[in-house]
Amino acid sequence: MDERVHEHAEVLVDWSARIEAGDDVVVSVAEDAHDLGVAVVEALGERGANATTLYGSAEISRAYLKGSEQGSHGFDDDPAVERALFEAADAYLRIGGGRNTTATADVSSETRQAYAKARKDVREARMDTDWVSTVHPTRSLAQQAGMAYEEYQEFVYDAVLRDWEALADEMAAMKEALDAGEEVRIVTDRDDAPDTDISMSIAGRTAVNSAASVAYDSHNLPSGEVFTAPYDTEGEAFFDVPMTIDATRVRDVHLVFEDGEVVDFSAGAGEDALASVLDTDPGARRLGELGIGMNRGIDRFTDSILFDEKMGDTIHLAVGRAYDACLPEGESGNDSAVHVDMISDVSENSRMEIDGEVVQRNGTFRWEDGFDG
Amino acid sequence: MDERVHEHAEVLVDWSARIEAGDDVVVSVAEDAHDLGVAVVEALGERGANATTLYGSAEISRAYLKGSEQGSHGFDDDPAVERALFEAADAYLRIGGGRNTTATADVSSETRQAYAKARKDVREARMDTDWVSTVHPTRSLAQQAGMAYEEYQEFVYDAVLRDWEALADEMAAMKEALDAGEEVRIVTDRDDAPDTDISMSIAGRTAVNSAASVAYDSHNLPSGEVFTAPYDTEGEAFFDVPMTIDATRVRDVHLVFEDGEVVDFSAGAGEDALASVLDTDPGARRLGELGIGMNRGIDRFTDSILFDEKMGDTIHLAVGRAYDACLPEGESGNDSAVHVDMISDVSENSRMEIDGEVVQRNGTFRWEDGFDG
Numbered sequence: 140m141d142e143r144v145h146e147h148a149e150v151l152v153d154w155s156a157r158i159e160a161g162d163d164v165v166v167s168v169a170e171d172a173h174d175l176g177v178a179v180v181e182a183l184g185e186r187g188a189n190a191t192t193l194y195g196s197a198e199i200s201r202a203y204l205k206g207s208e209q210g211s212h213g214f215d216d217d218p219a220v221e222r223a224l225f226e227a228a229d230a231y232l233r234i235g236g237g238r239n240t241t242a243t244a245d246v247s248s249e250t251r252q253a254y255a256k257a258r259k260d261v262r263e264a265r266m267d268t269d270w271v272s273t274v275h276p277t278r279s280l281a282q283q284a285g286m287a288y289e290e291y292q293e294f295v296y297d298a299v300l301r302d303w304e305a306l307a308d309e310m311a312a313m314k315e316a317l318d319a320g321e322e323v324r325i326v327t328d329r330d331d332a333p334d335t336d337i338s339m340s341i342a343g344r345t346a347v348n349s350a351a352s353v354a355y356d357s358h359n360l361p362s363g364e365v366f367t368a369p370y371d372t373e374g375e376a377f378f379d380v381p382m383t384i385d386a387t388r389v390r391d392v393h394l395v396f397e398d399g400e401v402v403d404f405s406a407g408a409g410e411d412a413l414a415s416v417l418d419t420d421p422g423a424r425r426l427g428e429l430g431i432g433m434n435r436g437i438d439r440f441t442d443s444i445l446f447d448e449k450m451g452d453t454i455h456l457a458v459g460r461a462y463d464a465c466l467p468e469g470e471s472g473n474d475s476a477v478h479v480d481m482i483s484d485v486s487e488n489s490r491m492e493i494d495g496e497v498v499q500r501n502g503t504f505r506w507e508d509g510f511d512g
Numbered sequence: 513m514d515e516r517v518h519e520h521a522e523v524l525v526d527w528s529a530r531i532e533a534g535d536d537v538v539v540s541v542a543e544d545a546h547d548l549g550v551a552v553v554e555a556l557g558e559r560g561a562n563a564t565t566l567y568g569s570a571e572i573s574r575a576y577l578k579g580s581e582q583g584s585h586g587f588d589d590d591p592a593v594e595r596a597l598f599e600a601a602d603a604y605l606r607i608g609g610g611r612n613t614t615a616t617a618d619v620s621s622e623t624r625q626a627y628a629k630a631r632k633d634v635r636e637a638r639m640d641t642d643w644v645s646t647v648h649p650t651r652s653l654a655q656q657a658g659m660a661y662e663e664y665q666e667f668v669y670d671a672v673l674r675d676w677e678a679l680a681d682e683m684a685a686m687k688e689a690l691d692a693g694e695e696v697r698i699v700t701d702r703d704d705a706p707d708t709d710i711s712m713s714i715a716g717r718t719a720v721n722s723a724a725s726v727a728y729d730s731h732n733l734p735s736g737e738v739f740t741a742p743y744d745t746e747g748e749a750f751f752d753v754p755m756t757i758d759a760t761r762v763r764d765v766h767l768v769f770e771d772g773e774v775v776d777f778s779a780g781a782g783e784d785a786l787a788s789v790l791d792t793d794p795g796a797r798r799l800g801e802l803g804i805g806m807n808r809g810i811d812r813f814t815d816s817i818l819f820d821e822k823m824g825d826t827i828h829l830a831v832g833r834a835y836d837a838c839l840p841e842g843e844s845g846n847d848s849a850v851h852v853d854m855i856s857d858v859s860e861n862s863r864m865e866i867d868g869e870v871v872q873r874n875g876t877f878r879w880e881d882g883f884d885g
Contacts (some may be wrong), residue, residue, distance in 0.1 A: 160585050163591065163593045164593075164595055168567050168569075168572075170546065173543065173569065173571070176571055177569075177575040178575070180576045180579065183576065184575065184578065184579025184580040184581075184582070184583060185579040185580070186574040186585070187583050187586075187588075189588050189591040189592070189593065190576055191566070191593045192566060192567040192569070193565060193574050194541050194549070194567035195567075196549070196550075196565070197552055198546070199541070199549055199550055202551070202554035202557065203554065203556065204557065205556040205557065205561075206554035206555060206557025207557040207558070208557075209557070210559060212533050212559035212560025213560075215534060218536065218537055218562040219536045219562070220536045220537075220562065220597055221601040223561070223596040223597060224593055224596060224597050225600070227592040227597075228592075350851035487796050
């Protein structure tokens with residue numbers, strides 16, 4: 140086996156999930172993620188942890204949902220086995236990497252939504268564990284990224300096998316600035332795209348230094364972003380990075396906010412999918428996240444939110460659900476059944492201000508060489 | 513997808529496991545059993561059952577066990593997640609069909625035994641569900657059987673896609689004879705092999721009409737055997753059907769019983785593996801099962817106990833653990849950590865007697881055409 144697979148497993152088990160002897164760990168292995176599954180479970184055995192392995196197959200999910208459509212029994216809102224499983228688990232390691240990123244494309248959005256609603260308790264039990272999501276580089280993901288397989292493997296390991304401690308130290312400066320600030324303004328002025336000029340309040344909110352470890356309230360590997368939960372958004376924003384929503388390609392999203400809510404929107408492609416997201420519930424029209432990508436090991440967009448939103452020189456905003464970690468104890472932030480991230484390339488003709496002071500210009504942070512305040 | 517895969521799934525879900533709306537079902541899918549997993553989960557969705565899918569990979573199991581050997585933490589005797597999972601489950605459907613039937617060959621027997629011992633509670637919770645074990649025909653199993661892939665697919669579906677109701681009716685006659693009897697004697701007299709002449713008591717024991725359904729206390733698909741739990745065995749027996757014990761090929765086993773215990777044994781190959789089984793514990797030297805194969809859809813040996821022991825014209829004896837279903841309420845039968853089946857071809861020069869009356873001669877039962885009492 141490629142030595143990088145073992146290194147990936149060790150980062151996941153030790154740095155990200157902080158597994159110790161006696162921990163009860165659930166591992167989910169996608170169809171083509173077998174090799175990383177093997178390496179992870181071997182590491183769990185070495186650490187003296189218990190391992191239970193789920194088959195995280197999108198084709199199995201599709202089959203269940205299509206079967207349910209045929210049977211018309213609806214969904215049980217207390218699936219006892221899965222709830223018991225996650226309630227008993229200390230950690231959940233999700234290893235993506237299937238055979239077809241559009242495997243569930245023919246499942247209706249009604250069915251998806253009914254299923255997601257019935258499984259709210261399962262999802263909450265899962266989120267209460269020390270969960271971490273990663274992917275094994277597969278041919279299907281390489282294809283989604285428009286890359287050769289070996290090229291994509293290099294890309295994934297460049298993003299994952301980093302000096303996470305050093306990146307966490309660097310990201311601490313951004314967290315500090317956001318925690319101290321009250322208002323963020325993002326401005327872009329490019330010839331080839333509509334302008335962005337958007338402001339939002341972050342007063343009283345706590346930023347997460349998302350350093351790919353549960354010790355930092357961070358649940359993605361790779362990570363490398365700092366994010367918080369904004370509110371009272373005003374202005375307009377353009378997102379030039381393409382994305383996929385429920386198997387539909389969406390690009391060139393433009394959102395207009397008034398009094399914290401989206402009041403107008405358009406997309407260059409996939410506008411119906413965007414509309415469907417925004418119409419989910421009232422919270423789907425408000426921001427749940429402002430994130431600043433800081434992982435410079437990620438050097439291109441691959442149509443995967445796990446990587447795209449962490450890329451250096453990018454900023455993303457998400458409509459929908461806010462993360463509890465950003466909120467004061469006991470306060471609930473924006474609530475929604477959805478959380479959809481949208482990304483802007485800020486490498487040129489852009490600036491981000493906190494309380495009127497520029498902290499990032501054209502992708503360069505104020506503590507970096509070449510910053511032009 | 514091959515229509516037979518869907519038919520297999522329907523037999524498993526409806527005839528074997530008797531799944532109904534609201535049931536909580538755990539499905540375990542081996543590495544190459546994806547297609548049957550998809551068909552089974554689709555059927556579960558149609559029936560309105562909940563489905564949780566485990567990845568039943570022998571390579572994952574090996575990785576965990578080898579990792580544990582490296583880490584030297586030993587095994588936790590309360591793996592909370594897996595216990596909770598099976599305690600919450602109504603049914604457990606195990607779909608075998610990996611990539612390599614010898615995937616765990618380099619795991620030491622000490623490690624296997626320590627792991628099996630630590631997981632006693634998990635095993636008991638799993639056996640308390642309506643569990644059914646089947647296999648998807650894979651190239652690895654075809655190879656184990658010495659068959660071409662398409663040929664092996666035909667073989668599996670001939671064994672699985674039967675009129676189970678009709679076979680259950682036929683097997684009821686054998687169950688009746690065993691339930692009414694007190695002593696079984698099996699005699700073979702062949703030129704090419706040592707003679708068998710063995711007697712055992714079955715007084716007070718109840719035979720299981722193993723018709724591939726939990727409704728018949730039967731947990732294998734295919735099945736097609738009638739079995740009971742004998743005791744006070746005397747005499748000697750020869751088993752001419754080859755088998756694999758812990759990845760070791762074993763053939764031509766000869767056992768000599770006195771006062772119910774094996775007092776002498778030999779094997780034409782794999783004698784050490786046989787000795788290791790018999791030395792496991794005191795119960796490993798006593799019989800746990802007498803089984804009569806009655807599935808005439810199985811027409812050849814394939815080095816898989818799931819099929820071999822159900823083949824028509826065969827009788828098998830197992831050393832080790834007896835099944836509770838054969839015992840009077842509250843009585844415990846032969847107890848052991850092992851249960852190893854050994855098979856004799858009885859198609860020629862053989863007879864089985866119950867209380868001195870011949871019920872099967874040269875493979876033909878007394879209720880069949882051509883029976884020569």
